Amino acid sequence: MRVLFIGDIMGRPGRAAAASEIPKLRDEYGGFDFVIANGENSAGGFGLTEKVMNELFGAGIDILTNGNHVWDKKDFVPLLDSEKRLLRPANHPAGTCGRGHAVYEKNGEKLAVLCLQGRTFMPPLDCPFRTADKIISECPVPAVFVDIHAEATSEKRALALYLDGRASAVIGTHTHVQTADEEILRGGTAFLSDAGMTGGHAGVIGMTADSVLPKFLLGTPCKFEVCEEDVRFQGAVVEIDSETGRSLNIKRVNRSVIKNH
Amino acid sequence: MRVLFIGDIMGRPGRAAAASEIPKLRDEYGGFDFVIANGENSAGGFGLTEKVMNELFGAGIDILTNGNHVWDKKDFVPLLDSEKRLLRPANHPAGTCGRGHAVYEKNGEKLAVLCLQGRTFMPPLDCPFRTADKIISECPVPAVFVDIHAEATSEKRALALYLDGRASAVIGTHTHVQTADEEILRGGTAFLSDAGMTGGHAGVIGMTADSVLPKFLLGTPCKFEVCEEDVRFQGAVVEIDSETGRSLNIKRVNRSVIKNH
Amino acid sequence: MRVLFIGDIMGRPGRAAAASEIPKLRDEYGGFDFVIANGENSAGGFGLTEKVMNELFGAGIDILTNGNHVWDKKDFVPLLDSEKRLLRPANHPAGTCGRGHAVYEKNGEKLAVLCLQGRTFMPPLDCPFRTADKIISECPVPAVFVDIHAEATSEKRALALYLDGRASAVIGTHTHVQTADEEILRGGTAFLSDAGMTGGHAGVIGMTADSVLPKFLLGTPCKFEVCEEDVRFQGAVVEIDSETGRSLNIKRVNRSVIKNH
Amino acid sequence: MRVLFIGDIMGRPGRAAAASEIPKLRDEYGGFDFVIANGENSAGGFGLTEKVMNELFGAGIDILTNGNHVWDKKDFVPLLDSEKRLLRPANHPAGTCGRGHAVYEKNGEKLAVLCLQGRTFMPPLDCPFRTADKIISECPVPAVFVDIHAEATSEKRALALYLDGRASAVIGTHTHVQTADEEILRGGTAFLSDAGMTGGHAGVIGMTADSVLPKFLLGTPCKFEVCEEDVRFQGAVVEIDSETGRSLNIKRVNRSVIKNH
Numbered sequence A, B, C, D: 001m002r003v004l005f006i007g008d009i010m011g012r013p014g015r016a017a018a019a020s021e022i023p024k025l026r027d028e029y030g031g032f033d034f035v036i037a038n039g040e041n042s043a044g045g046f047g048l049t050e051k052v053m054n055e056l057f058g059a060g061i062d063i064l065t066n067g068n069h070v071w072d073k074k075d076f077v078p079l080l081d082s083e084k085r086l087l088r089p090a091n092h093p094a095g096t097c098g099r100g101h102a103v104y105e106k107n108g109e110k111l112a113v114l115c116l117q118g119r120t121f122m123p124p125l126d127c128p129f130r131t132a133d134k135i136i137s138e139c140p141v142p143a144v145f146v147d148i149h150a151e152a153t154s155e156k157r158a159l160a161l162y163l164d165g166r167a168s169a170v171i172g173t174h175t176h177v178q179t180a181d182e183e184i185l186r187g188g189t190a191f192l193s194d195a196g197m198t199g200g201h202a203g204v205i206g207m208t209a210d211s212v213l214p215k216f217l218l219g220t221p222c223k224f225e226v227c228e229e230d231v232r233f234q235g236a237v238v239e240i241d242s243e244t245g246r247s248l249n250i251k252r253v254n255r256s257v258i259k260n261h
Ligand SMILES: [Fe+2]
Pocket: A008, A040, A041, A067, A069, A174, A175, A176
């Protein structure tokens, strides 16, 4: 099966980029069985709203993974319980609103998707390695796609090697910068440290430079503003053998989005 | 002028990769005016020794930048004072051993090199932005190459935009994973979030997976061991207009190093 | 001279405690030349408002130091420039709104007050040690009171020893828990790692347990609510020799505030 | 039953202080059923050795809890498996060497001791709240003593309130500074944010100021040296009702240790 994964969608420019590029990529790649995107920044950079979520599903995204920003809009949180296509990091403890993994079926293909959050340079959570162990060992389908939302390159890479042969793909998000290390590991797991960010790249990881620089220069809080320039669509396409769950190929996607007038 | 920058050299495999690839790259690119490498991991992954330093200079490296690991081998620290080709992060306070920037001359070309360390998810230091302001404003030559040794993508990108038009290149190190965002910014500054790592890539950012995983799985310290498999040479080549200091081009380098028998 | 220092005032219960106890303490101690309080949590736990500030000045507080929360209410920030009795951490870089130190005069006594913020487990700022060096070396009066707003016991203690004989008092804030290590150091500097918190102590450092526990149990953000039970007034009284600037005595204050009906 | 708990024992001065003060305190308090100490810094400030451990048991300590430094001396780690009187934080994952809790019996009294480590500003571990839930719910005896080895006051206090009525005592360690907030909570749990440190207090949390200050002033690593001046014995005495497990009383201990010649 063919899966398109889209790196953190940042605000309106990111949503527009997803809407414009998904159809083109479908044509170029001959269709996708699943389109997955990390949606944690899709509403103005901070979390999601129901409207934004529906816009993204309408643009052809089947499943929205998330990360630390999924909690930003308080009114949205109950949707994590009711909307099965939404995932939050699975390594929040039992009792947390929402789900961290699910099996999806489309076109006769079945794909388990697992959302995990790292702990290095991030807030305390349950162990993503042990959480993955448990979920994957009980997983009823061979193909498992993992979004590891984490800061540290070491933690992402360690998780991928730990899950090599057990997950179909381990792809990182959260840094908003795409890495150049895509690879099929020995056991058949597709790996990429970070899928990047879908949104305006002219500023600082999706926000305008002007709105971010005071934080670095003065140490005072800033009101971040979504960057609308140099909009790019970033992610990866993974080909998975549906029967074995092994990946056959991973290709980074990183393209400029030209605004139409 | 043409500058080859080499991402963190990791232990013996990294040193061997530098020695074998620098001459080949010279041939392919038609020579380099300066070869700069981040050396903070060149001695077994932790700091440098005098012997290792001389081996790297002998392999064709002109200047060694560094980062947080430069202090790891206590006996090496005095060399930071005596050896002008060594730089430690410039944003340590006045009174710290060694220097953080210098102007180098070769082939009639002059290049200022500035080493800075980030503060996000890293130990406290002086502000890298203000330190760069001061050094660059007093810099007697137009071409300034900056190694920003930092964890957070936001801090690296913000520094590059802040210095755009004032530095020739702002290239990141420290995460050991090469990013795919090389770019000439509007003001002529070449930027790359992270140059990557020169060493064995089969494990976890230069160490073997077996020696690193217990830290993640058990939360107990590990004795990290240098990875010798999948050795790659990673860095970037930057073309700088010597008169204006603006960069004309930046190209990532990321190549497998085949061992000769 | 005699100085009353009040640990972080937390919301309405903290303000009420300050208003009720300052007059009683004045009577018991025979008056204070200066009353200083850390006000960073005085408006609902997050920052200050103009109204709250005026209420605190009206309750007999002469100077309000602050810490990381001083920026929480955006509308309040300009007051840092206009109101001389307000201090924010002095080790924000030049260009930051407000001031970090000032000399105050009352009853014929002169006292310099310096507000500093730590960097260990806190956001990056300029070095508090170097900042103190500069300000104290230029200080026109012998008596200097330092509020070191910091998380780590090591950083607070190191600063106090570093300034011993140069500052009259180095008293910590930010953890909201009073420490039991009050002491006059060898050079005459009064020290206390943390002055504690003036507000409701039944919950978790000033907030109700119910509103804080989900963060620890689920890893999800909470809406913190100010605790109104077990209200305590915490701080310290320091006697300073106005001519030498050396402290003669430091006494912790830690008392229950009984509500009147 | 009466329990003496001793805050982090720091190197040789701390061990000498324990040896000299335990007998005196026994006399003053009319005996202790259990003497518990946090031993993580007892060998030169970093971990333990077998010799040091035996010296501490010989001085009258029954149980040694620990924290993040327990792993510092590699040769010592296997003793965590073989020596039942040693505890490491219980919230390391299954598979970690050693044990985190045990029931001890002495003088006909039974006491469960549980060692936990915090996660705020500390390395990732399993959740201390959930770990405590599980261990306490299965605990066969009513009296449970908890050492919460943690940096943040909020996490320690939150844990104590969470366990109120289920643990006999929740006493903090790790900051090396004794707090002044001892209290019997509503449900009968004795609480103290930090028991303090048993060792030389003239420097910075047990190390000499001279050996620690360069880290703060220059940002470079230091070789810390154990402080031998102003030696203090710090801890707490807790009276527990053996049948209900509720605490009746908690008293801080904080006394100078005069060297005998
Ligand atoms: Fe994101």
